[in-house]
Amino acid sequence: MSGSQFSLLDGDVCGDERHLTIEDYSSAVPRWCPGCGDHSALGAMQRLLESEQLKREKTVFCSGIGCSSRFPHYLKTYGFHGLHGRALPVATGIKMTRPDLNVFAIMGDGDCCSIGLGHWLHAVRYNVDMVAMLLDNNIYGLTKNQTSPTTPQGHKSNTQQQGSYLPALNPLSATLGITNCSFVAQTSDWTPAHLFQTLKAAFHHKGFSFVRVLQRCPHFTAGIYQDAVRHPDNVELLTHSAGICEPEAEGLYKNHISHDPSDLHEARRLAEGGNGKFRLGLFFRDESRPRYNETRALPKYTAEEKIEILNAELDRYAV
Amino acid sequence: MEPEVLHCSEHTVEVVSDSGEGAQKCGQIFGSVSAKMGNGVWTVEIIPAEIQPPARNAAGASGNRIRIGTQTVTNWGDRANVVVAFNEQVLLARHRLEALAEDAVIFLEDMWEKHEDEKVRAEWQAGLEELSRARYRIIRVPMEEICLTVVDDARKGKNMFALGLLCAVYTRDMAKVKAQIVHQFRSKSDEVRERNIQLVELGVRWAEEHLPFRIQVPPTESDRPMVVMNGNEAVGMGAMAAGMDYMAMYPITPATSVSHYLAEAFHKAGGVVHQAEDEIAAVGCAIGASFAGKVAFTVTSGPGLALKTEFIGLATMTETPLVVVDVQRGGPSTGLPTKVEQADLLAALFGQPGDAPKVIIAPATIEECFHSMITARRIAEAFRCVVMVLTDANLATGVQPFPRPKLDPRWQARQPDQGPVPKDTRPYEWDARSGLSRRFIPGQPEGMFVATGLSHDEASRVSYVAATNALGLKMRSRKMAVLSETLKPPEVRGDRSGDLLVVGWGSTKGAIEEAVDRARAKGLKVSSTHLTFLAPMQPGLKEIFSRFKKVMTVEINHSDELNDPFVTKENRRLSQLCWLLRAHTLVDVDCWSRCFGEPLRPDHIFGGIERMFTKGGQR
Ligand SMILES: Cc1ncc(C[n+]2csc(CCOP(=O)(O)OP(=O)(O)O)c2C)c(N)n1
Ligand code: SF4
Ligand SMILES: [Mg+2]
Numbered sequence: 001m002s003g004s005q006f007s008l009l010d011g012d013v014c015g016d017e018r019h020l021t022i023e024d025y026s027s028a029v030p031r032w033c034p035g036c037g038d039h040s041a042l043g044a045m046q047r048l049l050e051s052e053q054l055k056r057e058k059t060v061f062c063s064g065i066g067c068s069s070r071f072p073h074y075l076k077t078y079g080f081h082g083l084h085g086r087a088l089p090v091a092t093g094i095k096m097t098r099p100d101l102n103v104f105a106i107m108g109d110g111d112c113c114s115i116g117l118g119h120w121l122h123a124v125r126y127n128v129d130m131v132a133m134l135l136d137n138n139i140y141g142l143t144k145n146q147t148s149p150t151t152p153q154g155h156k157s158n159t160q161q162q163g164s165y166l167p168a169l170n171p172l173s174a175t176l177g178i179t180n181c182s183f184v185a186q187t188s189d190w191t192p193a194h195l196f197q198t199l200k201a202a203f204h205h206k207g208f209s210f211v212r213v214l215q216r217c218p219h220f221t222a223g224i225y226q227d228a229v230r231h232p233d234n235v236e237l238l239t240h241s242a243g244i245c246e247p248e249a250e251g252l253y254k255n256h257i258s259h260d261p262s263d264l265h266e267a268r269r270l271a272e273g274g275n276g277k278f279r280l281g282l283f284f285r286d287e288s289r290p291r292y293n294e295t296r297a298l299p300k301y302t303a304e305e306k307i308e309i310l311n312a313e314l315d316r317y318a319v
Numbered sequence: 320m321e322p323e324v325l326h327c328s329e330h331t332v333e334v335v336s337d338s339g340e341g342a343q344k345c346g347q348i349f350g351s352v353s354a355k356m357g358n359g360v361w362t363v364e365i366i367p368a369e370i371q372p373p374a375r376n377a378a379g380a381s382g383n384r385i386r387i388g389t390q391t392v393t394n395w396g397d398r399a400n401v402v403v404a405f406n407e408q409v410l411l412a413r414h415r416l417e418a419l420a421e422d423a424v425i426f427l428e429d430m431w432e433k434h435e436d437e438k439v440r441a442e443w444q445a446g447l448e449e450l451s452r453a454r455y456r457i458i459r460v461p462m463e464e465i466c467l468t469v470v471d472d473a474r475k476g477k478n479m480f481a482l483g484l485l486c487a488v489y490t491r492d493m494a495k496v497k498a499q500i501v502h503q504f505r506s507k508s509d510e511v512r513e514r515n516i517q518l519v520e521l522g523v524r525w526a527e528e529h530l531p532f533r534i535q536v537p538p539t540e541s542d543r544p545m546v547v548m549n550g551n552e553a554v555g556m557g558a559m560a561a562g563m564d565y566m567a568m569y570p571i572t573p574a575t576s577v578s579h580y581l582a583e584a585f586h587k588a589g590g591v592v593h594q595a596e597d598e599i600a601a602v603g604c605a606i607g608a609s610f611a612g613k614v615a616f617t618v619t620s621g622p623g624l625a626l627k628t629e630f631i632g633l634a635t636m637t638e639t640p641l642v643v644v645d646v647q648r649g650g651p652s653t654g655l656p657t658k659v660e661q662a663d664l665l666a667a668l669f670g671q672p673g674d675a676p677k678v679i680i681a682p683a684t685i686e687e688c689f690h691s692m693i694t695a696r697r698i699a700e701a702f703r704c705v706v707m708v709l710t711d712a713n714l715a716t717g718v719q720p721f722p723r724p725k726l727d728p729r730w731q732a733r734q735p736d737q738g739p740v741p742k743d744t745r746p747y748e749w750d751a752r753s754g755l756s757r758r759f760i761p762g763q764p765e766g767m768f769v770a771t772g773l774s775h776d777e778a779s780r781v782s783y784v785a786a787t788n789a790l791g792l793k794m795r796s797r798k799m800a801v802l803s804e805t806l807k808p809p810e811v812r813g814d815r816s817g818d819l820l821v822v823g824w825g826s827t828k829g830a831i832e833e834a835v836d837r838a839r840a841k842g843l844k845v846s847s848t849h850l851t852f853l854a855p856m857q858p859g860l861k862e863i864f865s866r867f868k869k870v871m872t873v874e875i876n877h878s879d880e881l882n883d884p885f886v887t888k889e890n891r892r893l894s895q896l897c898w899l900l901r902a903h904t905l906v907d908v909d910c911w912s913r914c915f916g917e918p919l920r921p922d923h924i925f926g927g928i929e930r931m932f933t934k935g936g937q938r
Contacts, residue, residue: 079769093607319545
């Protein structure tokens with residue numbers, strides 16, 4: 001998503017003139033559990049806001065309901081902490097009417113992939129210019145340990161005590177399967193530098209940028225990403241000059257897959273996984289896809305002009 | 320020989336056909352032309368629920384009722400005086416619904432008598448037999464045969480022939496008829512328009528050659544400019560006049576045509592109809608747009624309203640302005656998609672789990688559909704609340720002329736404030752008396768806050784402190800009290816006191832008033848009043864009610880009949896407004912309701928009023 005490309009309003013008032021620091025973008029102290037991956041995602045996001053010097057008053061974070069959806073409360077920007085599963089419609093309404101705003105949508109896996117699945121897949125197709133971040137801890141955190149669509153098969157939860165019955169839904173494949181998809185990346189909370197670079201690429205992408213963050217929940221799914229955290233061998237990094245280049249991760253992870261993010265076919269194959277490894281990096285990017293917020297941009301008329309047009313409209317119905 | 324001329328102050332016409340034969344187009348044009356000539360007009364669509372019901376089927380009757388008058392016409396009347404029917408089955412449907420006057424004049428296509436299919440011939444015979452028991456004057460018309468001289472498929476031409484026939488009977492201004500055809504078929508080719516005009520002329524000629532009578536409903540000369548449209552168009556136009564330019568919706572009958580209209584009009588006037596993936600997304604997008612500075616709106620009907628429930632609660636909680644138009648149809652569930660009902664009142668008011676005070680306005684006429692959108696936008700913005708506009712299928716498709724609104728730039732929403740928020744103001748800095756607070760809009764420096772559906776304090780910080788939650792509840796509710804203070808008591812039509820007061824809301828106003836006027840003419844001490852605001856209620860109701868021995872509501876929703884098995888005074892389920900008024904005033908309000916998937920008829924309401932006098936109503 002690009003920054004404020006054009007301003008809807010005449011006489012746009014400048015907010016912050018000085019250089020803003022991370023503290024300037026921070027609000028309340030996060031209330032997530034110690035070790036929760038959401039802390040890292042928040043840190044990376046604050047770094048992004050700081051490095052891009054985004055105007056706080058021109059930035060909106062939308063979220064649903066869940067541990068992860070507390071996100072906007074910890075940022076000193078505008079925010080809309082709405083309904084479980086419904087961050088995206090609100091974000092869509094905001095961006096469609098206010099193209100000058102930077103819009104982010106933060107969702108959990110229950111939020112995005114279960115109750116909000118319809119909105120998610122349609123948002124991919126609308127390709128409205130925003131960053132959508134899925135904080136995927138493979139579980140319902142806030143409501144205390146219920147199976148989510150991304151819970152690995154066999155993982156025990158309070159609702160599926162014998163272990164999850166179904167194979168987990170793959171959010172990357174789902175996103176890449178939708179027509180008009182334009183940006184799909186995966187990163188993790190334990191690779192903060194890579195997470196930051198991914199958010200940065202997502203922010204600069206014009207269109208709907210879908211970022212799945214593998215997020216640890218020490219409280220309920222402690223072991224889930226352990227293999228990848230402890231043994232870098234279990235991670236495969238997608239690298240490419242057009243992808244996400246981040247030296248720290250490239251040094252840590254020796255398994256590199258050179259993947260051209262313009263190759264949708266290959267992106268889908270890689271997203272499928274198959275060898276049990278976690279793949280981080282940019283799967284797909286295509287800036288040429290039409291963006292609904294631009295196709296449907298609102299023209300500007302003054303009240304007087306509108307009345308003139310309306311009067312002509314009334315003429316058509318005149319007796 | 321000069322035809323005999325019947326002079327009438329009002330007349331009711333119906334055109335009925337199988338679905339797809341265009342009776343509705345015929346009726347619409349007849350209605351529009353009559354309005355343009357200066358007649359009072361009210362039209363109602365007769366709509367089958369299915370797109371392609373079987374041919375020659377009573378359930379599939381499709382068409383229009385047009386009531387025209389010398390004065391303003393406020394409802395669809397009692398029974399039709401003149402009918403054009405394309406087959407005997409659709410005519411039987413109207414006959415069985417007692418929709419036709421005893422002495423109705425019926426123009427009936429008679430090709431069925433000699434139809435090749437024996438079954439059709441038998442149906443025709445039986446049908447005419449059944450109809451012969453009434454005293455209708457049936458005039459057979461060989462529509463098919465005549466139309467085939469111009470078109471290959473008479474199913475595509477009879478409606479224009481019928482239009483010509485009616486226009487001749489009612490001596491309509493032919494120049495206006497032709498102009499209206501050109502307008503209605505503006506997206507079609509010249510050839511289509513010309514052929515339609517040719518068919519109309521055939522209808523006129525047939526009438527001239529065969530009919531010994533004409534009907535005169537003289538128009539009233541008026542120099543007041545008028546416009547004529549249906550309720551959904553009026554809602555769309557009202558929204559534009561209010562400066563609302565973002566509408567998110569999901570298609571649902573009978574609300575959808577608002578979006579059809581606006582998709583066309585916004586293209587010129589600047590605006591977006593966003594067809595979302597479902598009703599939940601639609602209202603969510605509207606809330607997003609409102610949060611970002613608009614007053615956005617969504618338009619729906621029963622099942623869609625059900626889906627929007629959670630988001631409407633969120634808009635209330637976050638005090639995000641929102642206008643929701645609910646074009647009521649028959650329910651519950653999918654119910655009767657194309658038919659009128661007034662059964663969403665309580666769902667609109669109490670649909671949200673938790674206490675969610677909101678404003679409910681019910682326009683009673685097409686004109687009010689227009690103006691209520693302007694009022695709704697203003698209230699939603701000034702009070703940071705949800706305003707629901709309850710119209711219904713009757714208003715949605717009904718066509719009525721009304722004085723052309725004088726558009727006012729002050730009706731238009733202003734561009735959102737982007738100036739800095741004054742230091743130390745908070746996003747929910749509720750005025751302790753009024754509960755009102757200043758709205759912060761993204762883009763405003765120093766206004767950064769996070770709207771949340773969780774209980775929050777004045778700074779929008781999440782708070783689980785009981786007192787904070789209690790304060791929020793109180794402040795959101797207080798706004799409704801403040802608004803009610805600005806409202807006027809409803810007017811009473813008729814004497815200010817008497818034996819019976821009839822209370823209505825929404826599209827039934829015209830029919831109720833006509834019925835009450837008749838009752839008064841018969842010497843009954845009846846008056847009526849009509850509520851525009853259902854929440855908050857207009858002031859003074861209890862006092863007005865106290866001047867009448869009895870009060871009853873008249874509504875198009877279900878109420879139990881006292882004589883029915885198991886139904887007692889105690890367990891009787893009442894009409895929706897009745898329930899509300901009893902709670903509101905503690906007056907023992909009674910109700911009369913009729914839920915037949917059609918607008919109320921003055922004669923039926925009159926019957927309800929009479930019963931209230933003779934049997935003391937339900938009590
Ligand atoms: C309509 C609705 N249904 C259910 C809930 C209860 N609920 C709140 S959060 C949540 C799931 C949270 O899981 P997830 O989205 O993965 O977020 P996390 O807490 O793991 O970050 C549920 C079921 C709700 N708030 N609203
Ligand atoms: S429960 Fe899990 S997801 Fe929620 S805050 Fe704690 S660690 Fe994070
Ligand atoms: Mg989760």
